[in-house]
Amino acid sequence: MTHFEPPDPMIAPRYTGVRTFARLPHVELPRDDVDAAVIGVPFDTATSFRSGARFGPEAIRAGSTLLRPYHPVLDVDVFGALSVVDGGDLAVTPGNAMRTTEQIDAALRPLLSAGIVPLILGGDHSIVLGELRAQHAAHGPVGLVLLDAHADTWDQYYGERYFHGTPFRRAVEEGLIDPARSLLAGMRGPLYGPEDMEVPRELGFEVISGPELIRLTPEQYAQRVKVKVAEGPTYLSFDIDVLDPAAAPGTGTPEVAGLEPREALAFLRALAGVEFTGFDVVEVAPAYDSPGQITALNAAAVAYDLLALLAIARRG
């Protein structure tokens, strides 16, 4: 059994080497000795405004170069507690969201069967449907913790049902998630009408709007999540546009007045104890990022904190 972790940074600087997430070994999956795998899904067909999220995995990997194993706030040795690898990118079909959804589902099932927790780097948000199909196949209906500027529960866009604004409606229709165990938070920005606010609630979701979320403490947010999802397998999806565009300009449908990264990370860190079976960080579109690629840096930091939550859970 190999314990996979980044190589010794004292031999060569961390900026050397082919770019994998946090310098983790790039390994073919599934295999038995892996606790978690960071996997890219470079797909952006299903985007309603700025495209380019297909290069999200490349950018997040580059932005993860400086991550070290020990998380001082959560006091956990992430890569010591977990055997983690970079699983590369899944095969996708640009121009065909429905087929890509099937490809994602098919590719993730063997990993979940092997007990590997996937941490997906998107890609536009349409990819979450494939992820949830695979989760459902492994765990049955899962609870959903969503941080996102948009609820992504529309029925369709210009006739397209598989789109980055529709996956959670599809997931409910397909029985993949349990709305009663799901909390969507961060939604903000103009809508088509007041009835739009009811759409996710009619599907059974609880919603915390962006302006509301900003007023919560991390502890209050975590309490809301924990009451909601209770026991059971839970999926966390983090759309980078929940952050303010000053911190995350490189995204497909930016929405002003979002969270600061330190707020978002504090919210995540307060979730230790939830039984997460998978994660994603989506909608990073690096062509619109600042020259310092801060969107990718923040996305990598989010991904790292998600691994830290898993490390705490596995450490017991």
Place this chain on the structure above:
Amino acid sequence: MTHFEPPDPMIAPRYTGVRTFARLPHVELPRDDVDAAVIGVPFDTATSFRSGARFGPEAIRAGSTLLRPYHPVLDVDVFGALSVVDGGDLAVTPGNAMRTTEQIDAALRPLLSAGIVPLILGGDHSIVLGELRAQHAAHGPVGLVLLDAHADTWDQYYGERYFHGTPFRRAVEEGLIDPARSLLAGMRGPLYGPEDMEVPRELGFEVISGPELIRLTPEQYAQRVKVKVAEGPTYLSFDIDVLDPAAAPGTGTPEVAGLEPREALAFLRALAGVEFTGFDVVEVAPAYDSPGQITALNAAAVAYDLLALLAIARRG
């Protein structure tokens, strides 16, 4: 009577079409069936540091592509309550601020006579003098609500009296605004001397400095405004540099340590009930914006919230 509003977004994606503000129809003005008009004034001659605000209207229009009609925080259907159009750009004379001021005044008067509320997209701040002349012609002296990193009440720059740092002094001298009904907020950054702080006050303005403003709640700010402007026609001018450069790098005279967009929007939203007769959003200089054009996104969001305030007023 036509009710002007954006086209149905379900027929074609919102990113299609010639760029107008919020996809509103581009209509020749004046006409009777228009409540409010978004109008560009692409002028940047009167700039003391970074030029380029002449492309502000183009950028804000591009940044407004995703705006939808319903404002969930203010609970108002902005484009349902108001008939709004994009009035295009006014004619300006680059290199001649005095003449451009006259052109702005002359172009806006017929609109104000027709009962249309103008929302001007700048352009450098010198353009507000022309706007205020037209306001004065329609309404007599108006109250002024200014959010800006600078008070713009200098007498002259290198001998130039029509400049982006002088319009509010000129406006007082010309009797266009009533300083006793005016509140300037957000001023920050180094000055030439302590006496500079008294300049706007000597003209009769009340001033809330940037550091002071940051400590106010939206309700406190709104209370200060409402006490000050009381009843009567009031003009709101929003200089994008009141925001922090992290959120608004694309501006002519950036000043560190400003407002976050969510704070600025909350301040604006608290102003419902003031009798606004015109608005502007100025000093967006897109050549200095980040690749994601977040300055323009924030400016478009501000403009949208100003329309929402008007929609609430018109709804009664």
Place this chain on the structure above:
Amino acid sequence: MTHFEPPDPMIAPRYTGVRTFARLPHVELPRDDVDAAVIGVPFDTATSFRSGARFGPEAIRAGSTLLRPYHPVLDVDVFGALSVVDGGDLAVTPGNAMRTTEQIDAALRPLLSAGIVPLILGGDHSIVLGELRAQHAAHGPVGLVLLDAHADTWDQYYGERYFHGTPFRRAVEEGLIDPARSLLAGMRGPLYGPEDMEVPRELGFEVISGPELIRLTPEQYAQRVKVKVAEGPTYLSFDIDVLDPAAAPGTGTPEVAGLEPREALAFLRALAGVEFTGFDVVEVAPAYDSPGQITALNAAAVAYDLLALLAIARRG
């Protein structure tokens, strides 16, 4: 009958106004008094590398701001000889290339029936299939003049048959173009194997490779075209990646060692006399353009020269 042309530039600077191509009037089509219409097709679903060409039309319009009516090299008053409008953007369905192809075809047919020559601003190259369907409906099989770094005659990509690398094969299969009257030029870059070079030839196309093209004079190129297309309706498709990436960095699949803009324009200018019934300029992806947006400037210049060719033809 209105003669449509840009407004007088001496009244307001050319950078004022809502951005249309060359400041042309934005007019609903079809109508009888229009000779040519510049129309955007903001679609980029069918892209094999960098996405973002959906913002091509917006960028080319912005890059066309300084175009004036008289072409000194071709000695023709383009907007005097032709009544030209900006027809806005066609409706498209992001995520669905097959349906978008149908939308393009359906939208262009009435224009062609009204005798309007379309000049399409893309968008990825997949859109040409819809354009050619409409051309075929109006004119029967057309000759094709293609300037492009890639022949775009593959059969499929990952199972997708409607893609930006396949349209000319589809067009031959559907009988839309006459390969015997078609000349593809500019192809360069590595291939999968030597047999790839034969693919377009097997479909009946004549091919001039990029290295070969660079050695031709404009007159030699034009001679090759004219011999090939002879009499009859002819379509010209200009993929911006035929240019060198130094001049056209903002494109989806850049290929090094391309044409300089002055070479490409000279090639086009030599084509006066060919019976063109439609044009496109495709694959401008502004998120990858340089800050000065030179790709868009070059694309606008190409589009203007295509209109000039039409003006010469119409002038007789």
Place this chain on the structure above:
Amino acid sequence: MTHFEPPDPMIAPRYTGVRTFARLPHVELPRDDVDAAVIGVPFDTATSFRSGARFGPEAIRAGSTLLRPYHPVLDVDVFGALSVVDGGDLAVTPGNAMRTTEQIDAALRPLLSAGIVPLILGGDHSIVLGELRAQHAAHGPVGLVLLDAHADTWDQYYGERYFHGTPFRRAVEEGLIDPARSLLAGMRGPLYGPEDMEVPRELGFEVISGPELIRLTPEQYAQRVKVKVAEGPTYLSFDIDVLDPAAAPGTGTPEVAGLEPREALAFLRALAGVEFTGFDVVEVAPAYDSPGQITALNAAAVAYDLLALLAIARRG
């Protein structure tokens, strides 16, 4: 005796002239009539991730163009109270940190002997060792106030002992600073292990982590500093990466979830009364800055506030 200060801004716009810090005269040093000198150290050899800080001084000078003499929050006429010059850049040896350290030390000693307080613009953080050697030569061991995302107290990197992550350990080893009079604040981000948190403490430093610092008021932070450094010569080193990457993307080792500029400036402003004998602002790497160069703007503002602290002290 000349009182050095910026030229009259009413004669020519502030953006005219060869770029010096705050438009100060560029003067050869040492001389007797100078209170403080802003000096660049364009060195970036000792960088573990993104290089480019050698252009930090150039960028900060450009970003300081708009600074005026009077500080309204601290109520001090900075350039009236102090005679300040731009001392240009020190000679450095790219590729040789050890020799550059010696060059910095040698160059600063005569200035300190002449009673000039240096304000150094970096350059990577390795340069502080040379600065502290000169400080020690003039004042004996100094107290240290550090604002930084990293403690920079590692022993070595890949065998290199003079590096941007090691200067404060070297400074303790060489007896240049008094750890008992030193407070390091702002440290955040993943570590190699829990023992890393103890490294600076084992050297005798007090540490306030980034998450802790964000929860302090400026007064609380200042109280902690003043208790710690008490009386005696004190050096303040400001690593721009203590700021959030949204405000300071242009830096060598960005770390998410940092301070906002307005928080950092408030912390600094609360330090009036400490006996500062030197300052630096380091790690500005402009190639990674946003087009608006906001990192440089923030760095210039920090430098200006440090001069204001000195002005208050000199004013008495």
Place this chain on the structure above:
Amino acid sequence: MTHFEPPDPMIAPRYTGVRTFARLPHVELPRDDVDAAVIGVPFDTATSFRSGARFGPEAIRAGSTLLRPYHPVLDVDVFGALSVVDGGDLAVTPGNAMRTTEQIDAALRPLLSAGIVPLILGGDHSIVLGELRAQHAAHGPVGLVLLDAHADTWDQYYGERYFHGTPFRRAVEEGLIDPARSLLAGMRGPLYGPEDMEVPRELGFEVISGPELIRLTPEQYAQRVKVKVAEGPTYLSFDIDVLDPAAAPGTGTPEVAGLEPREALAFLRALAGVEFTGFDVVEVAPAYDSPGQITALNAAAVAYDLLALLAIARRG
């Protein structure tokens, strides 16, 4: 008598120090021991499209950092043959082209009286009128060698007679230049009508269009110049937009299909022997430059070659 030249580059790297042109000493003028002075005129009020040329001098200075004294193609030790300084920037009045013209004239006269040859870094092209007034005062009417994409001989723009498209008409009207000794080359791009081509010719200028110029060898071009200007004082004005936008994206009114830098430099180098009494390099707008600031690099190289021409003349 001091011989002014750049400092020894072996003591400190060339990228150290306050940015002056080619690291030359920054010296107050006039004085007797200076042969040539590089002087900035940071003015961009009179611009018809993209503003920002006020930062041209700053950018060209930064782009000149690597220039060394010896010109291998012309075989001349530029800074050995000439005593050259950076004279800083002239005072200008943003927003007032007429007054700035007077300021430029007044500031340059004493230099010309002292026998100093000015090399002006613009700024928009309107500044050349002030330069020519001073030239005329010193030398009487001068011949003009212009390399530019535009002839800049319009009468007015929107009523403005002092504008970046009009200076050479004003100069003829004021008798500052002798059209019979003047050659304008490089003009290209669309016009308002065929009569526009005659405008400069009616003023007495000889014109070589851009397409024509590209076909000339350097020797042929130089022959045309030398025949035209013959003996007598001659001014050379180089508008950076004569270059192709791929090489000079950072400019106010870019025009596609221009010269390559190596062509332009070869043209200049062939002019050795002409009696030049002044030079400028104008229209560098760095906000639109590429991240590598290649427009500024090319402009600095042009300026260096102009100094080399002077060095050859002085060397005799």
Place this chain on the structure above:
Amino acid sequence: MTHFEPPDPMIAPRYTGVRTFARLPHVELPRDDVDAAVIGVPFDTATSFRSGARFGPEAIRAGSTLLRPYHPVLDVDVFGALSVVDGGDLAVTPGNAMRTTEQIDAALRPLLSAGIVPLILGGDHSIVLGELRAQHAAHGPVGLVLLDAHADTWDQYYGERYFHGTPFRRAVEEGLIDPARSLLAGMRGPLYGPEDMEVPRELGFEVISGPELIRLTPEQYAQRVKVKVAEGPTYLSFDIDVLDPAAAPGTGTPEVAGLEPREALAFLRALAGVEFTGFDVVEVAPAYDSPGQITALNAAAVAYDLLALLAIARRG
């Protein structure tokens, strides 16, 4: 024996997957079944102007994504003829050029012993010394074919002997290369004095200056090379700054008026038949590249053509 080549692009788009050169397998070396290995050396300590070449390998890998196996101009199946891998990056010591030189030498020797031809992606040009030491160990003194804007034969910079401007002098001193079998081409730009032109010649090198090179046909250049290097092991070093900055802005010491990519590639392609034992492509500094990363695209294309030369040689 494995034949290493890129994976089938029809299964997943070429932009998927962890970024290796041309999507080649990332393999630990040495091993017997590899003909050539692409290897990064991310080092930029020894840079005299713009740093950042440490990210050159990352950028070139990203820029190589679209490379396919068959080279149509040279008519060779590159990845069919050769078993090629991406060998990752070598360990380097930032801040220590001398030690890094030793690391490079030590790391490459086992590969050369195994018969693997290295293609190194730099990194600044100082790294070539380590490469040449390893070449010498394997092959004895090698001939050198250098394409570069600078001869890099200085003795030292500010006392530093291991620097990016000195490696070929060191290599001669160490007997690693045979100057009599070496041809340096492309040198241009200002020098310190006429004697500088003799420096490489005094070391025994033949030099073709940049202006001279531009006038050669590919066949003439190849003839000069072949006459010079004759039989025997030969090393080719390609400094990206031999290209014009319009095509290669992202480099450390850009020099105007360079080669166009199509010229450079034609020169390389003409070299088939030379006995190359190693290659490098150096000085790509992506932080200064354009948003489309065209420098990296050109560097990847150069690297690919070098592999093609090897493929031809191996094919026999």
